[in-house]
Amino acid sequence: MLHAVVRTAPWIAPVILLTSTCYAQKDQGSGAPRPAPASQEGVQQSASLEQLPALAVQAKGQFRAMTAADVQSARGRLEQARAKLERFLGRGAAAKGWRRYLDLDSLDAQLKAGSEAAEAPLVATLRQFRTDQAGLERAEFTKVAAVLADYLATLGQARDPNAKASYDARLDQLSTSLAAYAKTPSSEELKKIGAELDWLDVRHQAQPLVESIKSQLSQPNLIVTARGDFLATGLNRHVDDSDPVRDTILGTSIRGTGRTQAKVSFRLIPNSERALLEATLSGVNRARTTGYNGPAIIHSVGTTRLTASQRLAIDDDGLHGLATTVDADTDSSITGIGSSKRGFVGCIVKKVASQRASQQQGQAESIASQHAEKRLRTQFEKQIGAELAKGNRQFQDRFRGPLVRRGQLPILKFSTTDQELRLVALQAKGAQLGAQGPAPQASGKSQILLRLHESMANNFAGGTLAGQTIGQKELEKFAMDFMGEVPERLKDDPDREPWSITFDDAEPVTFTVAEGGFALTGRGKKYTSGDRSYPAMNFTVRYKVEPLGKGVKGTRIGDIEIFPPGFVPGSGRSLSLRHTTLRRLMMRRLSKIFEPEIVKDEATELKGEWKTAGPLAVTEIAADRGWLTVGWSQDRSSSTLAKAPVQAPEAKAPR
Numbered sequence: 001m002l003h004a005v006v007r008t009a010p011w012i013a014p015v016i017l018l019t020s021t022c023y024a025q026k027d028q029g030s031g032a033p034r035p036a037p038a039s040q041e042g043v044q045q046s047a048s049l050e051q052l053p054a055l056a057v058q059a060k061g062q063f064r065a066m067t068a069a070d071v072q073s074a075r076g077r078l079e080q081a082r083a084k085l086e087r088f089l090g091r092g093a094a095a096k097g098w099r100r101y102l103d104l105d106s107l108d109a110q111l112k113a114g115s116e117a118a119e120a121p122l123v124a125t126l127r128q129f130r131t132d133q134a135g136l137e138r139a140e141f142t143k144v145a146a147v148l149a150d151y152l153a154t155l156g157q158a159r160d161p162n163a164k165a166s167y168d169a170r171l172d173q174l175s176t177s178l179a180a181y182a183k184t185p186s187s188e189e190l191k192k193i194g195a196e197l198d199w200l201d202v203r204h205q206a207q208p209l210v211e212s213i214k215s216q217l218s219q220p221n222l223i224v225t226a227r228g229d230f231l232a233t234g235l236n237r238h239v240d241d242s243d244p245v246r247d248t249i250l251g252t253s254i255r256g257t258g259r260t261q262a263k264v265s266f267r268l269i270p271n272s273e274r275a276l277l278e279a280t281l282s283g284v285n286r287a288r289t290t291g292y293n294g295p296a297i298i299h300s301v302g303t304t305r306l307t308a309s310q311r312l313a314i315d316d317d318g319l320h321g322l323a324t325t326v327d328a329d330t331d332s333s334i335t336g337i338g339s340s341k342r343g344f345v346g347c348i349v350k351k352v353a354s355q356r357a358s359q360q361q362g363q364a365e366s367i368a369s370q371h372a373e374k375r376l377r378t379q380f381e382k383q384i385g386a387e388l389a390k391g392n393r394q395f396q397d398r399f400r401g402p403l404v405r406r407g408q409l410p411i412l413k414f415s416t417t418d419q420e421l422r423l424v425a426l427q428a429k430g431a432q433l434g435a436q437g438p439a440p441q442a443s444g445k446s447q448i449l450l451r452l453h454e455s456m457a458n459n460f461a462g463g464t465l466a467g468q469t470i471g472q473k474e475l476e477k478f479a480m481d482f483m484g485e486v487p488e489r490l491k492d493d494p495d496r497e498p499w500s501i502t503f504d505d506a507e508p509v510t511f512t513v514a515e516g517g518f519a520l521t522g523r524g525k526k527y528t529s530g531d532r533s534y535p536a537m538n539f540t541v542r543y544k545v546e547p548l549g550k551g552v553k554g555t556r557i558g559d560i561e562i563f564p565p566g567f568v569p570g571s572g573r574s575l576s577l578r579h580t581t582l583r584r585l586m587m588r589r590l591s592k593i594f595e596p597e598i599v600k601d602e603a604t605e606l607k608g609e610w611k612t613a614g615p616l617a618v619t620e621i622a623a624d625r626g627w628l629t630v631g632w633s634q635d636r637s638s639s640t641l642a643k644a645p646v647q648a649p650e651a652k653a654p655r
Contacts, residue, residue: 047212049182056175056213059206063167066158068115074147074154079111081144088140098135102128107148122152130407137396137404153202167205170196178213185436193217194431218434221453222410222425228268230447230634231277231421234606234613235266245287249367250360252298256289262306268416275314275414275421281380282307285372295340296353302332304372308380314414314421318392318400324381328372330365334358408463410456425456432459439627446619446631454513454626461509468508469526471500489593497530499589504536513623517544517557523565527582534582536565541594549601550617550635556596562586603635 047055082104089095099105107125110117129136129145136142157163174196181189197213200206239262247254262283269276283306291298311322334357339349403409410427428434435453442449470478472492479486503509504523512519519542527534542557562583567573575583606614613634620631 047216049178049216052213052216053175053179053182055209056171056178059209060168060171062206062209063164064205065163066154068158070154071115071151071158074151075111075114075117078144078147078151081147082107082111085140085144088138101133117155119152119155122148122155126152130405132402132405134401134405137401142404149202153204157203167200170199171206174200181217190217190433190436191431194433197433198431214433217436218426218428219436219438220424220426221434221456221459222412222423222427223439223449223451224423225442225449226421227447228419228421230613231268232266233634234610237264238262239264239281239283245289247368247371249291249364249371252291252293252364254289254291256287258285258287258289258302260285260306268418268421269311270417272415273315273413275416277312277314277416277421278309279312279384280307280309293353295346295349297338297340298334298353298357299336299338300332300334302330302368304328304330304369306372306376308376310380310384312384312388316412316414318395319388321381321384321388324377326373326377326380328369328376330368330372332361332365332368334361406464408460410460427456427459429459429463432462434459435626437625440622440624440629443620443631445633447633448616449620449631450629452628454511454518454628457511458507458509461511462507465503465508467503467505469500469502471498489595493592496589498528499585500528502526513626513628516546516623517542518623518628519543527586529582529585534578534585537579537582537586538563538565539586539590541590543594543598545621545623547618547621548599550603550615551600552618552621552630553601554598556594560587560590560594562590604632 089098103125106121110122110125126145126148129141129148160166174193177189177192177196180186181193193213197210200210239260242257242259245254245256245258260283262281264279264281266277266279269278285302285304285306287302287304289300289302291300306326306328308324308326310324313320313322337350337353337357339346339353341349400409407429408427410425412423412425415422415424426434432455434455439451439453442451475490476486476492479490501522501524504525508523510519510521510523512521519540521538521540523536523538525536527537540561543554544557545552545554547553561569563569564575564579567575603615603617605611606616615635616632617635618630619633620629622629
């Protein structure tokens, strides 16, 4: 009866994938959670940029020394998290494997040492907790990592006789960098500011100052909105199913066939703390049945009006099904009464059955309604629950889990109004900063609008690629994870030797958005081709982006620049033979990826359950002042655009 309900939940994962390729949780680097980004496009600023240098100097009087009581409190939180992890691990081979991998015996030894705990073993243990090992994304592990980091920071400050002097020196440097940035904004000063803020933040020092600066210089760097009319087109479904009827009412065994025609529709529920949607099934079941009670045989037709609804929530932990409400109201008509007996006895049976059926019809309809409600609730919750579980597995396995293990989950916040679903995210870990201002205002003409600041891409790349070695296999896996396919330009050429790039430790990739286009710089400290190794080399490519037809066009500006770090073309300096060879190899490979023109002038067809919501045409695109803005809307002029579903038609009872 509710096969279509199975399709009501998978939309949630595509919406999340559409909005972001990374997911949020509380900060993994300290014991205290960081605040979520504001749900508005900007944030309230407590002080102007020009006032911040003076505030940094004033904060020198706010130093808080870490006492033995602070250390004991931090250790107590760690012991509680460790005990919870122990209960989670339990016994068995898997538990023993985790204890060995994380060297929990060493952690336990340092906890027993109390005030004499050694910091080096604790640092080694924390490093193990933050490896990219499947399973470490679970809250039982991440909690230990967070409070262990907090314990180390508290212990280090308590033991540092120069803690106050270091604090004052950091604030002096922060004030100097803030003043320099206010006068002439630059990425170099931002890096210095980020480093000082991270130092203070990890140690829980001058928190009001840290938050005031971040409200100015580290605002959300990804905002995605999806309008309710678009979501409804992709989510609403029809139900038209026939199922056998099996029931027992007032001692009568009922058998027959029923047909359900209904519509499953979705609407957005306003909520500022998480995204809320309500799935509602509304329709009718028409059944033709035969009841058997002793020798009596009763033929009837019934109509049951069905309504079921469940609210679904999206937050930084995933997808959740909330309370379900159901209602069923049955009306029936007896179309004939027969008997398994013949002759005089059969006549008596039919007469008695007719009288009793007439007397009990109201009670039977009430019981039938109750049974229908129970079945409806069970099926509705089971089928939506199965799809929620499937969506959450994809959510955790493909995105949240790997990013948690790498410590690269952004802070994000879902919310809904009655018109749109919104995601606001901040990707900024450690010394990284987000956007230095609010996102461009929305035009209101796109059903889906993505606004991405260059800091989102740079911070994510810095956290995932720095120092990493990437080859063809890793490149294709990345493409499959985040795009669902390997584009032609990224596929391997079997006639060429295997290759790899080891990215720079500090700035592996820089993405810059300005003046109608973007520039991408990749920095590799080592390259391989076949069995040959090559030295460091950087490459830069620039594109202008503009709308074209129903899609977009990217035009490369100039040639791909490929030079060693610090090399200045035209300076009279010549490339070495190895650099020249590597440059030629890189040019062949990069030219395939970064073509002179990358054109997609047609609307984008959506796949699977979302096909009815497409195709999507680009309605706006802009690239300026660090922000890339792209908007899409349904291409209603296309003959392939499916019509929005309408109310299920009335149907005659099955014969």
